Amino acid sequence: MNYLEHFQLDHEPFSSAPVTRFYYNSVQHSQAMVRLMFAVDNMRGLAVCVGDIGAGKTTLARRMLDNLPESHYEAALLVIIHAGITASWLLRRIALQLGVESPAEEKLSLLSQLYQRLVHLYESGKKAVVLIDEAQMLQSRELMEEFRGLLNLEVPERKLLSFVFFGLPELEESLMLDPPLAQRVALKYRLEPFNLESTEAYIKHRLRMAGSRKMLFTGQAVESVHRYGHGTPRLINTLCDNGLFEAALARRAVVDRSLVDQVAKIIGLDRQMEMSAAVRARREAGVLVPGESSAGQISLPGPQRKSVTMKEIDSFLDRLGKV
Ligand SMILES: Nc1ncnc2c1ncn2[C@@H]1O[C@H](COP(=O)(O)OP(=O)(O)OP(=O)(O)O)[C@@H](O)[C@H]1O
Numbered sequence: 001m002n003y004l005e006h007f008q009l010d011h012e013p014f015s016s017a018p019v020t021r022f023y024y025n026s027v028q029h030s031q032a033m034v035r036l037m038f039a040v041d042n043m044r045g046l047a048v049c050v051g052d053i054g055a056g057k058t059t060l061a062r063r064m065l066d067n068l069p070e071s072h073y074e075a076a077l078l079v080i081i082h083a084g085i086t087a088s089w090l091l092r093r094i095a096l097q098l099g100v101e102s103p104a105e106e107k108l109s110l111l112s113q114l115y116q117r118l119v120h121l122y123e124s125g126k127k128a129v130v131l132i133d134e135a136q137m138l139q140s141r142e143l144m145e146e147f148r149g150l151l152n153l154e155v156p157e158r159k160l161l162s163f164v165f166f167g168l169p170e171l172e173e174s175l176m177l178d179p180p181l182a183q184r185v186a187l188k189y190r191l192e193p194f195n196l197e198s199t200e201a202y203i204k205h206r207l208r209m210a211g212s213r214k215m216l217f218t219g220q221a222v223e224s225v226h227r228y229g230h231g232t233p234r235l236i237n238t239l240c241d242n243g244l245f246e247a248a249l250a251r252r253a254v255v256d257r258s259l260v261d262q263v264a265k266i267i268g269l270d271r272q273m274e275m276s277a278a279v280r281a282r283r284e285a286g287v288l289v290p291g292e293s294s295a296g297q298i299s300l301p302g303p304q305r306k307s308v309t310m311k312e313i314d315s316f317l318d319r320l321g322k323v
């Protein structure tokens, strides 16, 4: 059964396909975007964006790529799809994506081609930016050293290449494989989960974009979606999509709290919530939870010589305002 007809919708509002029409500029996404754009606009070298599973990192990376105009940037998005990639594969991919036409097999020649290309881009007034998604899969010291080498390519006044790493909080550990690289992180940002307000605005935005003329979730249903979904967009999508389906089956005009509870039970999110409550209780009681990692907490490695000051961010925002 298709619920589009029942609710008179043009599209599925909570599809997880990366459709730009559905992009919602949440407070969380917009705060991350402003900072990451600042880092690449000023060619800071390496910026890092971490967030939990389904928080919207890939969505943000794609949006960022769209926001980097071709007239000013040579930009590329590279997705690390396998933890076993080699340094030479990585270098070749970066060279290809930045427009090196026939990347050499031999490393020194390849580096020289890449350097020439970057200088050419610099001279034509363009900034070279590579966004790396799933960066927590970069799991070897050799790979991290390669990035450090690339970040060392510079002309007197600025770097020739900027990177933005998007990944799960474990990315912190990958960066620590090469402490000098970790120390070169110029800006680090954590993409936070939606708060209740953003969850509600996100649901409304998606419904509107799908052609709905009214809010199809009661206030209490939204609260439930937020509670079970922990403000994670992917979980919000699943809960809302299933909620609409169940409501259509039951011939209801809106999704209420009991339907969301029912859906959370079916997909097992209620158990996950009980489990995390148990973990919290043990932690509060000072009992160590087996297998718990420090992932999720951000600690900045080493002295942050190149960190961005709030003043610099402010003046960047001022400039944006004047455009
Ligand atoms: N700002 C947003 N606007 C609209 N939809 C969003 C937004 N952020 C996330 N989503 C939705 O949530 C889903 C999950 O987001 P995304 O794939 O970007 O998360 P992720 O952090 O990359 O997840 P993973 O950790 O699994 O890689 C997306 O398919 C998209 O539908």
Ligand SMILES: [Mg+2]
Residues within 6 Å of the ligand: 057, 058, 059, 133, 134
């Ligand atoms: Mg992703």
